[in-house]
Amino acid sequence: MSGFEHESIMTEEEKKELTEILANQDISSATNTIKEYLKQKERVELNIGVTGESGSGKSKFVNAFRGLGDEDEDSAKTGPVETTMEPKVYPHPKYTNVKVWDLPGIGTPNFKADEYLQLVEFERYDFFIIVASDRFREYHTKLAKEIIRTGKQFYFIRSKIDVAIDGEKDKENFDQKKILDTIRENCVNGLNEIDGVDDPVVFLISSRDLSKYDFNRMHERIEKELPQHKRHVLIMTLPNITLEINEKKKEALKKGILKVALLSACVAAVPVAGLSIAVDLSIITFEIRKYLYAFGLDEKSLKNLCEQSGQTMETLENLITSVWYKGLLTGSLLPKLRDTTLLMSEDAVERVFSIVPIIGSLVAGGLSFLTVKFMLNKALNDIAEDARKVLMAAFKNLE
Numbered sequence: 001m002s003g004f005e006h007e008s009i010m011t012e013e014e015k016k017e018l019t020e021i022l023a024n025q026d027i028s029s030a031t032n033t034i035k036e037y038l039k040q041k042e043r044v045e046l047n048i049g050v051t052g053e054s055g056s057g058k059s060k061f062v063n064a065f066r067g068l069g070d071e072d073e074d075s076a077k078t079g080p081v082e083t084t085m086e087p088k089v090y091p092h093p094k095y096t097n098v099k100v101w102d103l104p105g106i107g108t109p110n111f112k113a114d115e116y117l118q119l120v121e122f123e124r125y126d127f128f129i130i131v132a133s134d135r136f137r138e139y140h141t142k143l144a145k146e147i148i149r150t151g152k153q154f155y156f157i158r159s160k161i162d163v164a165i166d167g168e169k170d171k172e173n174f175d176q177k178k179i180l181d182t183i184r185e186n187c188v189n190g191l192n193e194i195d196g197v198d199d200p201v202v203f204l205i206s207s208r209d210l211s212k213y214d215f216n217r218m219h220e221r222i223e224k225e226l227p228q229h230k231r232h233v234l235i236m237t238l239p240n241i242t243l244e245i246n247e248k249k250k251e252a253l254k255k256g257i258l259k260v261a262l263l264s265a266c267v268a269a270v271p272v273a274g275l276s277i278a279v280d281l282s283i284i285t286f287e288i289r290k291y292l293y294a295f296g297l298d299e300k301s302l303k304n305l306c307e308q309s310g311q312t313m314e315t316l317e318n319l320i321t322s323v324w325y326k327g328l329l330t331g332s333l334l335p336k337l338r339d340t341t342l343l344m345s346e347d348a349v350e351r352v353f354s355i356v357p358i359i360g361s362l363v364a365g366g367l368s369f370l371t372v373k374f375m376l377n378k379a380l381n382d383i384a385e386d387a388r389k390v391l392m393a394a395f396k397n398l399e
């Protein structure tokens, strides 16, 4: 590596910090934090990975893109044999937050796109520019597919257009537009065959003369899409962060389950008819309410979230599929809990049934230690999953 300390969209520390902040916030202030974070991130740097086969003109393009000639100070080395062997970063002189990375060439017979992307540390780039100086080939497909698989985007550049035009100039029926159309079509057709590429973007470029062909169009497009790229990248990382937070919350809440289940077992030992089951049900209801609050699945939090994200209450509530939220809201959770079919429908409880004489204990006393534990665990998992879906829907609206 060049020794350059790169900053990707989110460093591990930043991610950790954001996770901590979000973990300690309720659902709506978490959304606010994300919004702020998005705003901040729009101002930070963007890393573009320029890739393509060896000799296709990547380095020359990196220079041209930055408005530099090949001989200028700070320009990337180019030439017939000057192979770029490792990723090297070149900041854009005008847009200092834009960093262009000159990557090693692809296209050896056994080219493995996944290994290549690992090698160049693909996470670092916000998007890729694939440079091709000849016709569209299999390794372009492989690379494009792999880039899509990693969740990144790319632009496709057909370079050395001046050479292609020059090569045809002597022909009698020379028609520049026709040649350009054919080249474009070849690239677009190749890209169209790849799943996940709906509207391929191909730019025809001569790094020798940027004023010709598609260079300006490409520049405008990338410039226009810069903030979206940042946002997109961040939004892509949110599901993971949210999952992490949910796991943390779950772990914290899980610690209480054992205590509650033990408490319930102790009550069951008190020989007062009906006491145990009543206590169990109120304990369980209390705990479930606590979980819903912790994950922001209560009416107040959800209303706030609607205001923040512009989602409707109906949309969010429809995403909450487990019985716990609606049960508490309508007061129908208690009857549901009493209804043993709710318990019996679960495989795990069925397995427990075979070991513990639960029916007997339900009639005579409270629920068993294992059942309380199981129910609370299930409620916790369901609620965490519902919360994840709700948050994702709210985040999606921010994009």
Ligand SMILES: Nc1nc2c(ncn2[C@@H]2O[C@H](COP(=O)(O)OP(=O)(O)OP(=O)(O)O)[C@@H](O)[C@H]2O)c(=O)[nH]1
Pocket (backbone or CB within 6 Å): 053, 054, 055, 056, 057, 058, 059, 060, 061, 077, 078, 079, 080, 081, 082, 083, 084, 085, 104, 105, 159, 160, 161, 162, 163, 205, 206, 207, 208
């Ligand atoms: N005429 C013309 N020549 C170009 C163009 N782009 C690149 N070249 C030439 O093609 C050769 C290879 O260009 P480089 O930019 O070094 O290629 P590269 O993709 O970086 O190659 P590696 O680092 O070896 O993978 C050089 O001699 C460039 O001057 C172009 O658009 N037009």
Ligand SMILES: [Mg+2]
Pocket (backbone or CB within 6 Å): 058, 059, 060, 077, 078, 082, 083, 084, 102
């Ligand atoms: Mg090079």
